[in-house]
Amino acid sequence: MRLKKMSVLIVLTVLAAGFSAFAQTTTPPPQTFGTTVYFDYTTFVTTDGYLTSNSLTNKFHFRRAYFTYENKISDSLKFRFRFDADNTANITSVDFTNKKTKFDDKLRPFMKHLYLEWSNDFLQSKVNVGMIETLAFKLAEDRWGYRSVAKTLLDGYKDITGVEVDATSADIGVSWKGTLLRQLRFGLAVHNGSAYSHAETDKFKKFSGYLQFVPAAGLNIVGYLDYEKQTDSKKAVTTKVDVLFDMISNLNVSFEWFSYKNETYLNADLKQYKPSGWSIFGTYKIVPDKLALFARYDSYEPNNTKADDEIGLIIAGFDWTPMQATWKLQPNVWIYKYNDARKGDVVLNMTLFMSF
Amino acid sequence: MNEKIIRWLVLLGLALAVIFTPILLSAQTKMLQVKGSDTMVNLAQILAEEFMAKNPKMPVAVLGGGSGTGITALINGTCDIANSSRDWKAKELDLAFEKGVKPRLFAVAIDGLSIIVNERNPLAQLTMEQVGAIYRGEVKNWKGVGGAEMKISLYGRQSNSGTYTFLMEHVMGNKPYSTDMKEMNGNAQIIEGVLADEAAIGYVGVGYVVDKATGKSLKGLKILTINKTAGATAYSPLDKQAVDTGNYPISRPLWMATNGTPKAVAAALIRFIIGAEGQKIIEREGFYTVGANLQEQNQKNLK
Numbered sequence: 001m002r003l004k005k006m007s008v009l010i011v012l013t014v015l016a017a018g019f020s021a022f023a024q025t026t027t028p029p030p031q032t033f034g035t036t037v038y039f040d041y042t043t044f045v046t047t048d049g050y051l052t053s054n055s056l057t058n059k060f061h062f063r064r065a066y067f068t069y070e071n072k073i074s075d076s077l078k079f080r081f082r083f084d085a086d087n088t089a090n091i092t093s094v095d096f097t098n099k100k101t102k103f104d105d106k107l108r109p110f111m112k113h114l115y116l117e118w119s120n121d122f123l124q125s126k127v128n129v130g131m132i133e134t135l136a137f138k139l140a141e142d143r144w145g146y147r148s149v150a151k152t153l154l155d156g157y158k159d160i161t162g163v164e165v166d167a168t169s170a171d172i173g174v175s176w177k178g179t180l181l182r183q184l185r186f187g188l189a190v191h192n193g194s195a196y197s198h199a200e201t202d203k204f205k206k207f208s209g210y211l212q213f214v215p216a217a218g219l220n221i222v223g224y225l226d227y228e229k230q231t232d233s234k235k236a237v238t239t240k241v242d243v244l245f246d247m248i249s250n251l252n253v254s255f256e257w258f259s260y261k262n263e264t265y266l267n268a269d270l271k272q273y274k275p276s277g278w279s280i281f282g283t284y285k286i287v288p289d290k291l292a293l294f295a296r297y298d299s300y301e302p303n304n305t306k307a308d309d310e311i312g313l314i315i316a317g318f319d320w321t322p323m324q325a326t327w328k329l330q331p332n333v334w335i336y337k338y339n340d341a342r343k344g345d346v347v348l349n350m351t352l353f354m355s356f
Numbered sequence: 357m358n359e360k361i362i363r364w365l366v367l368l369g370l371a372l373a374v375i376f377t378p379i380l381l382s383a384q385t386k387m388l389q390v391k392g393s394d395t396m397v398n399l400a401q402i403l404a405e406e407f408m409a410k411n412p413k414m415p416v417a418v419l420g421g422g423s424g425t426g427i428t429a430l431i432n433g434t435c436d437i438a439n440s441s442r443d444w445k446a447k448e449l450d451l452a453f454e455k456g457v458k459p460r461l462f463a464v465a466i467d468g469l470s471i472i473v474n475e476r477n478p479l480a481q482l483t484m485e486q487v488g489a490i491y492r493g494e495v496k497n498w499k500g501v502g503g504a505e506m507k508i509s510l511y512g513r514q515s516n517s518g519t520y521t522f523l524m525e526h527v528m529g530n531k532p533y534s535t536d537m538k539e540m541n542g543n544a545q546i547i548e549g550v551l552a553d554e555a556a557i558g559y560v561g562v563g564y565v566v567d568k569a570t571g572k573s574l575k576g577l578k579i580l581t582i583n584k585t586a587g588a589t590a591y592s593p594l595d596k597q598a599v600d601t602g603n604y605p606i607s608r609p610l611w612m613a614t615n616g617t618p619k620a621v622a623a624a625l626i627r628f629i630i631g632a633e634g635q636k637i638i639e640r641e642g643f644y645t646v647g648a649n650l651q652e653q654n655q656k657n658l659k
Binding site: 185219331 | 368386433449450452
């Protein structure tokens, strides 16, 4: 334990020294403000599942609203501050004693990113410090490219199944990404493990890393692992593999699989269980910058000890830029297939993507 | 599936048909997208216009934004040709490899990067080292390089510009620009700044500072001669032979890149540009034609 604390301290000290050395070599700061909004009109054609089992049959909603400030302090230093708001952003307080959050019914912004990024020539690396993007699904998200329509499998797992898999897109900590060879890249991070809208609640830190192998142009195989102690004697581990295929012009096809094991997860019979899932998704640019198609199939296994809880989800739609790239229409359909007595669900979305 | 679902799917299908039909029809006359270097944007537009005059069924759209922007667009599949006034960086080549993009580079012209001052500035020449020291902010007064007692006003480009990177790598020893430098959006803005500011220094592509009628520098500007080291002969970027032989020390190829072997309109455009007709236009616009070695490489990359 002392060794881990020491290593975190050493990393932070080295980074601080690096930042102070590079902070002196500045150019005037090009500062930018940006807004990105995912706005939806959603119709629940049927309402049988976890997300759809409510009295709503249709709604207008903001899936996401980002407000981002970026400051390019120098050629090697960048600062980002991002506020985020969505339909779940109505937390008003956290009760640490009882480990509960209290809600009200208003949408509120919360801090998503607050980090300094230092780029340097050593292994073409980037070091991020602060409230950073985690390493778990950035590469898959980049390939999928339609967060406005749906998060990728692991990122959106809780939304679909209701099972908490402790995966977050941002957290407070430090990350280091770089290139060992053109065919081999890596990422390492240490962060709280409490996610971006929460303060740290325990003494344990999450350690994560990935290795990205690029055996041929356009073929990426990525192995990811994260580890965090939940108590002094129990741990949680996420294992993930992505295969990204970009070998045909304008077409990308990707595969994602993950498994999550948390030793504090117990069934009523006190047996351990593991949530897992896999996803295959693709996008095809029919007319670059104008029109693209996207489609995806997800398979969710929320509990490997239960036989009838699997969920299949098809998402498909198209991305149309009628005039300027600042706004796009992305009509899409979600078709759920449940493995139990529930019927399949169908949800239609008219997504309006705006970025200014 | 119940009736409600079928009804919705039929409606969705109709909506898709209504939206897709005009898009697919317009896709048949897709424009070739060329994007990138601001140094090259005017030249590329002129070349595209001349190309389209001869090939009216091959539309080409040219946009600037900087070399970095063009390279990123090619990697992301949002343009067909990326213009750049610098070499591709290792991290860009790595990203291209990761995303399955196989860049083919064509040298289409040679630029003598020109160091310009206001014509009222009495100075006529600088060494490479002096240019570097000025842009690093180590020399802040013209007196420090043999000029008048006057604080130097620095004009340069933004960091997504290939010219910004080229000067930093080839003249400034990879050290950062002075924090006093005014970062302008393009070559034209730098020229405007230098014309209005007696103490100014700027850097632009040679095609921007040549008066097409006279072959000399634009009125109100002075193009400095540059020597490699103190005491060596200084050369002007207007001296074609000096640029060709490398005696003018800050010359560079201007590149067009495609993803893989260029096909159809992209191949036709590149053949036109590197051919006799295109090279003549390049010379007319104040840039220089590509030498035999680079042309040989171009021909290999076309196959």
